[in-house]
Amino acid sequence: TKIGISDMLAKQNAWSGVGEIYKFENGHLKLTANGGIGYTGKKVENDQILKFRVKLSDVKGSNWISFGVRTQNVEVQPWTTQSYIFLVKEDVIELQKFNGGKTFYFSVDNKYIKNDTEHEIEFGAVTMGDEKSVRVYLGIDGETVFDYIDSEDQVSAAGYFSLYSS
Secondary structure, three states: OOEEEEEHHOOOOEEEOOOOOOEEOEEEEEEEOOOOEEEEEEEOOOOEEEEEEEEEEOOOOOOOEEEEEEOEEEEEEOOHHHEEEEOOOEEEEEEEEEOOOEEEEEEEEEEOOOOOOEEEEEEEEEEOOOOEEEEEEEEEEEEEEEEEEOOOOOOOOOOEEHHHHH
């Protein structure tokens, strides 16, 4: 099931993070410093893929931003909690899993997201019919970037939508 995040953005008090690293402006969420935040108003269910528009303006050099699902703790760095994330750098897009020392990492050239351009994102981790495997999906502007079936040490619990920047 695809769901938008407009309801999440409307509930500004349901976002949690470390420090003053974000602000809401005209119905948009804007990161203003490095760190992590997440929507804690409701967990993203195990059959949901998030659909949203994003415009990045500072992904260059060593700067990056990541988006997470099934995140168990939004107030720590993604590698210290359970989650699936996709990370955007100027030259690559990465798909990563963190689950108590069980990880994976995939990378593709970033031909999808450019600075100062709005993009449509579809991202989620959907539990498969066997109730064990998890399909981790990332689409950008209608193109499939990652479509991976995680069948070992998957992050099985529903979790929060999160963002991290550096």
